[in-house]
Amino acid sequence: MAYSIPLSFPVFDGNESHNIQQAISTGQLATNGEFIEKFERKLGWKIKSHQAVALNSGTSALHLALLLLGVEAGDEVICQSFTFCASANPIVYLGATPVFVDSEEDTWNMSPELLEDAVLSRISLGKKPKAIVVVHLFGMPAKMKEIMEISERYDIPVLEDAAEAVGSTYMGRSCGALGKVGVFSFNGNKIITSGGGGALISTDAGMVEKAKYLSTQAREDLPYYQHLEIGYNYRMNNMAAGIGLAQLEKLDDCVAKRRIINQRYKLLFEGFPGIEFQPEVEESFSNFWLTTILINSQKTGFSNDHLRVKLFRAGIETRFLWKPLHLQPVFRGAPFYGGQVAENLFLKGLCLPSSESLSFESQQMIVGIFEKELGKVSRGGL
Numbered sequence: 343m344a345y346s347i348p349l350s351f352p353v354f355d356g357n358e359s360h361n362i363q364q365a366i367s368t369g370q371l372a373t374n375g376e377f378i379e380k381f382e383r384k385l386g387w388k389i390k391s392h393q394a395v396a397l398n399s400g401t402s403a404l405h406l407a408l409l410l411l412g413v414e415a416g417d418e419v420i421c422q423s424f425t426f427c428a429s430a431n432p433i434v435y436l437g438a439t440p441v442f443v444d445s446e447e448d449t450w451n452m453s454p455e456l457l458e459d460a461v462l463s464r465i466s467l468g469k470k471p472k473a474i475v476v477v478h479l480f481g482m483p484a485k486m487k488e489i490m491e492i493s494e495r496y497d498i499p500v501l502e503d504a505a506e507a508v509g510s511t512y513m514g515r516s517c518g519a520l521g522k523v524g525v526f527s528f529n530g531n532k533i534i535t536s537g538g539g540g541a542l543i544s545t546d547a548g549m550v551e552k553a554k555y556l557s558t559q560a561r562e563d564l565p566y567y568q569h570l571e572i573g574y575n576y577r578m579n580n581m582a583a584g585i586g587l588a589q590l591e592k593l594d595d596c597v598a599k600r601r602i603i604n605q606r607y608k609l610l611f612e613g614f615p616g617i618e619f620q621p622e623v624e625e626s627f628s629n630f631w632l633t634t635i636l637i638n639s640q641k642t643g644f645s646n647d648h649l650r651v652k653l654f655r656a657g658i659e660t661r662f663l664w665k666p667l668h669l670q671p672v673f674r675g676a677p678f679y680g681g682q683v684a685e686n687l688f689l690k691g692l693c694l695p696s697s698e699s700l701s702f703e704s705q706q707m708i709v710g711i712f713e714k715e716l717g718k719v720s721r722g723g724l
């Protein structure tokens with residue numbers, strides 16, 4: 343069904359059409375063309391001191407990043423459990439095993455304490471993890487200071503899955519630029535989009551060059567096709583880069599708008615019993631890609647799923663928070679360190695419509711549906 347209020351909808355009011363037209367008129371639709379480089383330069387400039395490689399998805403960026411960190415078959419890689427499957431799938435593509443770590447309550451992202459427990463435990467089993475995949479979920483930065491301290495103490499590189507955190511910062515620095523290597527997604531429903539696309543960023547020029555090479559079938563620089571390694575067809579195409587470039591030009595504006603939407607929800611839910619927002623700690627600046635809440639059904643009398651169905655019937659799209667990967671059937675048997683934090687977030691949480699074009703009136707209507715359900719329950723209780 344087409345929702346009258348979707349969860350997250352892109353707005354193309356900049357140079358997107360112009361750039362597509364230009365790509366078509368110059369015949370440069372594939373992995374040649376000016377927009378790819380312009381997109382990379384602009385992204386690198388925004389992140390500061392980092393170089394970027396434009397790829398065809400966030401998932402392929404994660405795959406290449408793990409490959410470049412030296413992950414091989416039989417290795418173990420630590421990964422945040424509370425995330426989308428694409429954070430962990432590339433670990434399996436490489437024949438490695440994910441080791442999942444629970445979240446903490448301040449940011450809903452990887453718990454540094456549990457991360458250290460996991461590292462120590464795996465080392466004591468003789469399996470020192472090859473990498474740590476940290477996720478900035480819904481745009482909210484993870485506790486990177488503590489996580490980087492652990493990374494340095496045990497000499498294990500951090501791969502930041504900043505797929506949802508384009509435009510977010512932590513202690514004034516861009517998410518994705520805090521670890522050894524970072525990854526973004528520009529898929530259709532992310533805060534900015536290139537249709538489908540991703541990027542890998544690093545300060546390590548060798549790594550960036552190697553990512554470019556591997557993403558274009560590992561083709562040697564010769565007049566004929568010569569290959570010394572197995573490569574991938576992972577490069578972003580010029581049309582996508584044209585859209586991505588236009589979107590990148592207005593990233594700051596997109597973040598500002600999503601932050602206003604988050605503030606308005608907080609205002610509209612003020613005094614509402616049993617609703618909690620994803621916290622934003624002092625060091626963090628979230629892009630608020632999605633505004634997410636927890637529903638305490640003992641106080642509201644209704645569950646997240648009850649509200650999801652009510653809103654669905656009114657043409658409003660909401661979504662559960664990510665189901666933790668250690669609870670996914672496909673990852674059954676993978677080691678897990680933690681308790682019930684991510685699980686509880688999943689059981690109580692709901693992502694609210696957060697498109698930059700969402701009007702205040704629509705937000706009032708959404709919160710109105712919550713209020714109606716609350717009223718029903720308390721009347722029933724009297």
Ligand SMILES: *Cc1c(COP(=O)(O)O)cnc(C)c1O
Nearest residue numbers: 399400401426428429505527529
């Ligand atoms: C979207 C997303 C990805 C994957 O990005 P694609 O561009 O869709 O391949 C990876 N990790 C997280 C956390 C995501 O939300």
